[in-house]
Amino acid sequence: MSTADLTLRAFTEAVASDAPTPGGGSAGAVAGALASALVAKVAAVCKRRADNGDPLLGDINAQATAHLSALFTLADRDADSYDIVVAAYRLPKATDSEKHARRQAVQQALRTATEVPLESAERCAEVIQLAEALTSLAHGPVVSDLEVARALARSSLASVSAIAQANLAELRDPAYVSETAARLDRLTALAQTGAAR
Numbered sequence: 001m002s003t004a005d006l007t008l009r010a011f012t013e014a015v016a017s018d019a020p021t022p023g024g025g026s027a028g029a030v031a032g033a034l035a036s037a038l039v040a041k042v043a044a045v046c047k048r049r050a051d052n053g054d055p056l057l058g059d060i061n062a063q064a065t066a067h068l069s070a071l072f073t074l075a076d077r078d079a080d081s082y083d084i085v086v087a088a089y090r091l092p093k094a095t096d097s098e099k100h101a102r103r104q105a106v107q108q109a110l111r112t113a114t115e116v117p118l119e120s121a122e123r124c125a126e127v128i129q130l131a132e133a134l135t136s137l138a139h140g141p142v143v144s145d146l147e148v149a150r151a152l153a154r155s156s157l158a159s160v161s162a163i164a165q166a167n168l169a170e171l172r173d174p175a176y177v178s179e180t181a182a183r184l185d186r187l188t189a190l191a192q193t194g195a196a197r
Helices: 008-016 024-049 055-089 096-134 142-168 174-193
Strands: none
Touching (some): 008 024, 024 055, 024 142, 055 096, 055 142, 096 142, 096 174
């Protein structure tokens, strides 16, 4: 069953279990999905209240809704990718050829397990930018919803970036590690400041 189909209680109980997944990457992506939902809500409420029906509000709502769906998918992909990492580490290593095959499998699995939270981080960065775009348009009670959205998106971005960084530490491709670390640094700076980079 996909994360989006679980009740909130079922998902949190799964996270709290001693099973390897879902873990931090999935939890971070779900936090990003919640941030996206709040951005979509604020845009929808502002659009309903606006006399001129600012088209920017409809665009922000559509983009936030797309990120909401994508981040739920990424929560599942994160769990799946880590399950593959666990399976790779469990491969036999009795002979030199088995050790070589295991090393290759682990490296490939770790690379995939890095790409997923990296994509989540990029989505969250876009959600932060959508929230910023709403700042001057939001009024009344939804202002606090927007603040929660911004806080959740920043926290989510920082969280999934930490997962990606942990996987990078185990990778043996210096060029890929350097390039990906630089991307994560830029995204992490965005999480801390909320300003576009």
